Amino acid sequence: MKTLNIVERIEGEAKLVCNWEDEKITDAQIQFLNFRGFEYILKDKPALDALVYTPRICGICGQAHLKATAQALENIYESVNEPLYITDKAKLLREIGLNIEIIDSHIKWFYLFIMPDIAKLSKDEKYLKYEAIKGESWRKGTYAASESIKALAVFAGQWPHTSYMLPGGVMSDPTLFDIMTMQNYMDQTLHFIEKELIGDEIENYFNFNNISDFDSLNGALSDFIKLCLENDFHNLGKSYNSHIVLSKNYLFESGRIEIKNRQSVDLSLVKEEDINSFKMNEPRRDNEYTWAKTALYNDKPYETGPLSRALISNRKLIKNMHKEYNDSVLTRVMARMDELIYLVFITKKLIKQVDISQDSFIPPKLSLKDIGTATGISAVEAARGSLLHKVTLENSIIKNYDVITPSVWNLGPGINEKYGIAQKAIIGANSLEKAYIILRSFDVCSVCTTH
């Protein structure tokens, strides 16, 4: 039997086509059927224009694209031996900005998408609070997210789609008052997380070793764990269990893991294939079914995102859960929430470290116009995983701009007889509802996937 379903509530839409045998999914295709063509649009534009275009690839992770563009352009300076000096202040503001965006994204994903869906699998009335739009938790989650993102708007000017970074630093010069305002917003977020999400103080949370530590608590995470165990999500959603993280920051380390060995990464081994993907201006072939391409490292598929980051950075709770439940829905979702909690904690500290007396921006001695022909590359950890930008300039005009988004790693089609990451995770599920939740555990964003 073959079924075709639409997956909504993912920022855009995806189509899920499944083959069933004995009430189990034996094959699945995830199709993304919306395409805008950013890489084509960026061609022939002045280099700095990219700073305004790429954040618009996605309404949820624009900061990540902005940072990736700024850093790719800075990498061009490095490539011609004129590295730019970026002050600590500018570095901090960039990282804080990106962190806040991830915090916002994680809160919304959990409260708007994951919990309403998984709560629907239970008849217990106490989970009604997670219902979309009407439920109290849904509303509190939305509210918390919109409050935390204000901490970003304070120094970025607006959200979504800010463009306050540029090669050489950032344009904004927050005052002491701005810094305090940001801290207040982060305190509110922390309070929400302790009260609603964990149901305990963050200091205690950092001592948790296993899911049993949530047993006596009343937060949303305890509800989530119960619902997961009831519905077998600690066994469902497993993929290759190989993980990649392309860049590092205060919380994340780069690397890749297959089975247990962490190894370093080399960006030149990343490539994108489009064997099963549609191509611009070419007639479609039978095997082509999606606008998403396939990202590979050394010709192999890898999962990217919070679970991969938690494992490579060795965060205790997730590491322990992973030993028991591997890359299941349970571990994957908990990894994202664990990351949220750490990010709020760390971002608060980073805000304190901003020294407003430093310069925000040091103008490059050379203009990109004087550089002429060069290539720059950058990797950034976005909410959904590693994001890669590669830009080639010719006579200071963009000749080629290549974007590989996290969703391309996780949600792109498989090639060479190998399934894609999410595709493999879905196979084996015994109901459509469960297949949806497995798919959602990757935090699907269709606009990013196809860009």
Next chain:
Amino acid sequence: MVDSQDMVKKVFTQKSARIDTNKGENYYNNLFEKAKQRLSTLKKQAPLKDIDMVDVIETEGINRRDFMKWVSGTTATLMLPPMFEPLVAEATELMNRVPVVWIELQDCAGNSEALLRSASPTVDDLLFDVLSLEFHETLQAAAGHDADRQLEDAVEHFKGQYLLFVEGAIPMANNGMYGTIGASGETFHEHLMRMSKDAAAVIAVGTCATFGGIPAAAPNPTGAVGVMDLVKGKPLINIPACPANPANMVGVILHYILTGQVPELDSLLRPKFAFGYRIHDNCERRAHFDAGEFVEEFGDDGAKNNWCLYKVGCKGPMTFNNCSIIRYNEGTNWPVGVGRGCIGCSEPDFWDKYAYQRPMAGANIKAPTGGVEKTVDEFGLGLLTATAVGIGVHAVASAVAGKKSEHNEEE
């Protein structure tokens, strides 16, 4: 060189394209009566949702004073005199009488994201609890076939009554193959036509839906166009900007509830209450523009002192929008506020015309007001050259103000 600073002022603040904020007592009295009648008719209709605003306000702990503050802010945003405040408050309570269907086409979901964080009382209370949002792909509870069915039901049930919000452009190249939707795989174009057919009005939100936006930037690989290129014979409102300001979305809905009509629009179908004046007209850095104090380069002393961003590419003088007043994220801030300058995102083709950090003086831009801005550009260029040869900002400003001779004497 033009020798009067007043010239700059005149050109940049001329009334021609601006909204007339005072239409006279008669006009407002008439509108007031009309709105009162409209609201009482709406009140008689059964609510589509049994949640009401008063309850929401109470349960959310928003006190009456805060709510009234919001009401008077919104009344002002709509450019209505204070006498309309009680009606605006009432209209808010009647939001559950007007069904809204929101569809996403070739977009980045930025407007939906922006909407999630609208002005207080938070939009969760205002829009999602009270407004009858019959369909929103990302926010609604239903998914899959249920969602499909919900959309069909809404369109059928509220034939001729619903407001259709459209987010995203429509790719027309290659028979629309760059964007399809739903299980049947209808193209975005077909979907838009079908959904708009029975809508009371269509509201294009964001620059993609209004003018094709970023997908339509050169070379427009997917043949993207805006809603107004396709939907005809129907009240159509454009709320451009990237993202559109949620305050303006709420404003349009409230206006519709109040009057049953679309608000007064400019030639690009933008509501004048929001797009009747330029960013530049109300910019907090305007005094520096007038004084000839410009940021010459990001990170310089001018930047540290919040001087005008014109020379580092601010498009405020060309851009019609109210973000210098409303700001973003519940008024937290706006791009000019953090020293970035406006990129003109509510103007057609802004991607290609106004792209980043290209000072207008060199960009050969045709002004939305026609002709006039060319003078301004040349004038701007004059300023640029003058400073470049080292006369100094102060001298230029004084010269422009017609005090040249005095100044020379001082020196």
